[in-house]
Amino acid sequence: MTILAEILAGLGLLFVGLKLLSSHLQQATGRGVRRLLRGATRSPLTGLLSGSLAGAATQSSNAVAVICGNLVRGGVLSVRDAIPVVAGGNVGTAALVFVAAVDFRLVILYLLALVGFGIQLRLDRRPAWREWMGVGLGLALALLGLDFIKQGPRAIDPAVLASLFDGGLTPLLGFAAGLAAAALSQSSSTPTILVLALLQSAVMGLDDAFFVVLGANLGSGLATLVAAGGLKGTGRQLCYVHILVKGVGCTLVFAVWLAAGWMGADPARELAGLGGGQAALSLSLLFLALQLAGAVPVAFGRSLTEAIALRLSPPTLEDGASQPRYIHDRAVDAPATALDLSDKEIRRLVQLLPTLLPDLDVTEGAGASERLALWRGAAAIARTTEGFLTELIGRAPERESLDIALEQQGWLEMICLLQDTLHDFAEVVESYDVPPQLAFNLSESLRVIVLSLADAESADDYDVIAALTADRSELLNRIRRSLVGSSIGSGEDARRLLLATSLFERAMWLIRRTAVALRPAANGDKPEDQETSVERNDVHAH
Incomplete structure (x- = not known):
């Protein structure tokens, strides 16, 4: 022994x-x-x-x-x-x-x-x-x-x-x-x-x-x-x-x-x-x-x-979706060029966000398994871009380049959170054989906003998105109270709708923060003026 x-x-x-x-x-x-x-x-x-x-x-x-x-x-x-x-x-x-x-x-x-x-x-x-x-x-x-x-x-x-x-x-x-x-x-x-x-x-x-x-x-x-x-x-x-x-x-x-x-x-x-x-x-x-x-x-x-x-083992959809289009390791030797490439890669991630949500109006769209592969692929691109920025920062670039790289890391963090939130929301909606009207409306509304974010180019586009995604907590709280007080389906159905509502609210908040972060300066705006401009638009929207 x-x-x-x-x-x-x-x-x-x-x-x-x-x-x-x-x-x-x-x-x-x-x-x-x-x-x-x-x-x-x-x-x-x-x-x-x-x-x-x-x-x-x-x-x-x-x-x-x-x-x-x-x-x-x-x-x-x-x-x-x-x-x-x-x-x-x-x-x-x-x-x-x-x-x-x-x-x-x-x-x-x-x-x-x-x-x-x-x-x-x-x-x-x-x-x-x-x-x-x-x-x-x-x-x-x-x-x-x-x-x-x-x-x-x-x-x-x-x-x-x-x-x-x-x-x-x-x-x-x-x-x-x-x-x-x-x-x-x-x-x-x-x-x-x-x-x-x-x-x-x-x-x-x-x-x-x-x-x-x-x-x-x-x-x-x-x-x-x-x-x-x-x-x-x-x-x-x-x-x-x-x-x-x-x-x-x-x-x-x-x-x-x-x-x-x-x-x-x-x-x-x-x-x-x-x-x-x-x-x-x-x-x-x-x-x-x-x-x-x-x-x-x-x-x-x-x-x-x-x-x-x-x-x-033939390549899968996820393999194709996980390939960065712009960044490459040799680019870190030239910080200015590297930051331009990472900026393009981050904005490409934003353009891929609509692929993470189902289009409930189309019966022959991408299935849940395809969306899962696209989410994993987008997450892989985000991790690669994060590593690219980390290596660039580790090379101690000039102060201006360092500030831009740190700012891009902040953008990337928000986009990763938004990716995960949209994926979780899609899983809840797709858990229904036939989504109830509230889940359908939330999904389509979120999809429209995400498509708008993906297509945004000018400062005005981002201002409109920020205004559309302004605080809607009171409205969503009323929806939650009505769900609790109603007898819609089973208790599991009500739980899923409450979860979908919470994820919808979180996604709207993240979309707004992303729109504010990515909004280009317009008409001589200073970067610190961007938030003020968005807040003014929120007031007009109300």
């Missing part, structure tokens, strides 16, 4: 450590990793190398794939560009297996000491220091977990374990065990490290270990697809790239293993020879060979890889 507890504790520390390491390292070097991946499009080789560096830094091929997926959805990379990077991310994870093959107890002690003293000296109050201290703690915990895993099996009697399998693992059983372990841990390196510990304790031989690691490698690729869940389109394409890397690697390495046997050689002995008689090094080289054997053909044959991924 002590051995089992030690191994399980080691796995727990390894999982926690890798999670901390990956999350804090992405926060500390997030922009650097993204710049590295964005610059990896010159050739498959640079993409492969950049992905390997990113995979070694994050120790997660999934993290590299997620970053690439965001860059693809944001229009920064194409799927073709991302393929070598994702393939390289798998190669980078081999670093952990090589680390597990050496003795690092002294490193663990010093790392824990550094992190502990740093916290005691309150260095973690600085954001940059906090992230790097998190990286150190995560690395220390991961290494400590690896040490526990390595030490646990040393107390196992090899004869006892061998007797459980009638003298050893069959290739099929070993392959299935590795496949299952990788599917459960969502990782190929974790089962490989367990096998490495068994090798160092003489519990398992290289011939058995080969098939376990082979199964673990393929299992981690299949686990990626399972973890993707309902992901479709471009996002799922990169999952298939993962599977291709793992599948091709397993096929080629297994073919070499079989060929060596057919030629009269002992594959296990040849593998041991590559490691200089050190079983841990031999296994580390095997793991690296599996990653390289899959990554290199997939990266350099990216045209075929892209065709296969495209065939298995």
